Amino acid sequence: METYILTIILAETLILFIITLVLFYSLHKISQLKKHEEGLIEEKNKQKDFVPMLVHELRAPLSVIHGASDLLLKEVRNLTAEQIETLLSQIRASSSSMLKMVGDILDVSKMDIGKFEVNITYSNINNVLQEECGYFQSLAKIKGISLDLQVDNNISNSSFDPERIKQVLNNLLSNALKFTPEGGRILVLSKRIGQEIHIEVVDSGNGVPNSEKNLLFQKFSQIKGNNHSKERGTGLGLYISKGIIEAHGGHIWVEDNKPNGAKFVFTLPLL
Amino acid sequence: MPKKILFVEDDDNFYNVFSVPLKMKGYDVVHVADGSAAMEKVISEKPDLVLLDIILPGTSGLDILKEIKENQDTKNTKVVMLTNFGNDENINKAMEYGADDYLMKYNVVPSELPEKIGIYLGDTSGSGVKVTE
Numbered sequence: 351m352e353t354y355i356l357t358i359i360l361a362e363t364l365i366l367f368i369i370t371l372v373l374f375y376s377l378h379k380i381s382q383l384k385k386h387e388e389g390l391i392e393e394k395n396k397q398k399d400f401v402p403m404l405v406h407e408l409r410a411p412l413s414v415i416h417g418a419s420d421l422l423l424k425e426v427r428n429l430t431a432e433q434i435e436t437l438l439s440q441i442r443a444s445s446s447s448m449l450k451m452v453g454d455i456l457d458v459s460k461m462d463i464g465k466f467e468v469n470i471t472y473s474n475i476n477n478v479l480q481e482e483c484g485y486f487q488s489l490a491k492i493k494g495i496s497l498d499l500q501v502d503n504n505i506s507n508s509s510f511d512p513e514r515i516k517q518v519l520n521n522l523l524s525n526a527l528k529f530t531p532e533g534g535r536i537l538v539l540s541k542r543i544g545q546e547i548h549i550e551v552v553d554s555g556n557g558v559p560n561s562e563k564n565l566l567f568q569k570f571s572q573i574k575g576n577n578h579s580k581e582r583g584t585g586l587g588l589y590i591s592k593g594i595i596e597a598h599g600g601h602i603w604v605e606d607n608k609p610n611g612a613k614f615v616f617t618l619p620l621l
Numbered sequence: 622m623p624k625k626i627l628f629v630e631d632d633d634n635f636y637n638v639f640s641v642p643l644k645m646k647g648y649d650v651v652h653v654a655d656g657s658a659a660m661e662k663v664i665s666e667k668p669d670l671v672l673l674d675i676i677l678p679g680t681s682g683l684d685i686l687k688e689i690k691e692n693q694d695t696k697n698t699k700v701v702m703l704t705n706f707g708n709d710e711n712i713n714k715a716m717e718y719g720a721d722d723y724l725m726k727y728n729v730v731p732s733e734l735p736e737k738i739g740i741y742l743g744d745t746s747g748s749g750v751k752v753t754e
Contacts, residue, residue, distance in 0.1 A: 421732055439637075
């Protein structure tokens with residue numbers, strides 16, 4: 351009799367346990383679905399904001415191109431050679447900025463449908479870093495920011511897409527320049543750690559708040575450095591950078607740079 | 622003595638293009654890119670007119686406008702907003718704070734800019750039109 355009662359109690363406990371488990375699993379699933387739904391709504395909202403933002407971002411260089419060409423047509427006889435050169439330079443700079451925006455949108459659309467590919471060649475990452483940093487050094491100088499490069503000479507040639515890695519560096523260095531105040535410092539480092547190359551872009555700006563670190567590499571995300579800052583862009587640069595690095599089998603993330611600033615790190619496998 | 626314009630604009634490309642016709646017209650153009658340094662420049666340079674963008678690093682153009690118009694020493698300085706943000710909220714605020722005009726960047730070509738702001742400098746019959754999006 352006692353064995354019978356014990357068996358019933360055990361069976362009831364087991365049933366109760368299973369019911370609890372099923373309930374817990376269902377609640378977990380519902381919560382997951384809710385989160386997924388919230389994510390979809392958030393994504394939709396971001397996409398809705400994207401078009402007016404893109405229109406605004408395209409208008410700025412377009413105003414310059416339209417204005418400079420109009421001035422050249424109307425006033426070419428009255429302009430000095432130096433003024434003509436300035437206007438032509440502005441047309442080139444603004445059209446380059448628009449081309450970059452169009453390229454970014456194309457990259458994102460390829461990433462979204464899984465058609466994004468990298469063109470792997472055998473190159474040395476330190477040469478790529480030197481080239482990109484050389485370009486940004488002149489821009490940093492204008493802003494009164496020092497930009498230094500420290501390379502690890504133990505890094506030999508490896509397999510990666512130099513043009514796409516330049517694109518990642520361009521995004522990271524542009525952000526570092528935007529968010530580093532005059533008199534600040536940007537440091538770019540290459541390190542060999544085991545079978546990986548680590549590239550760090552370290553700045554002395556305001557850094558990235560913890561609440562934004564995970565969101566930063568999502569599509570349309572923006573670094574909220576300064577509420578009034580015009581330096582906003584399309585919010586695609588870091589999302590594309592993540593896509594490029596992951597297409598190489600690497601990782602990208604952001605850390606705090608003590609005592610102030612941000613440290614963006616990406617890895618590439620040494621292949 | 623040429624009239625002085627303080628051009629508050631953080632987009633160097635835009636400034637480099639749109640300042641050309643102003644200089645050609647003989648205006649003395651002073652440039653400041655940082656919003657937080659703009660008010661200091663208004664006080665030290667005593668411009669006849671301020672061309673003011675809205676989205677600026679440091680301090681927004683609307684805050685600068687409010688400060689200019691509330692300061693006894695600078696309240697008579699003409700201020701023309703020159704921006705790509707044409708929403709009603711910004712336009713209404715700018716007018717409430719005392720902006721003399723509100724121009725949309727994409728609706729103005731550089732060669733027309735001297736005429737558009739000339740009316741506030743007593744030079745030409747500028748448009749004086751408040752442009753909305």
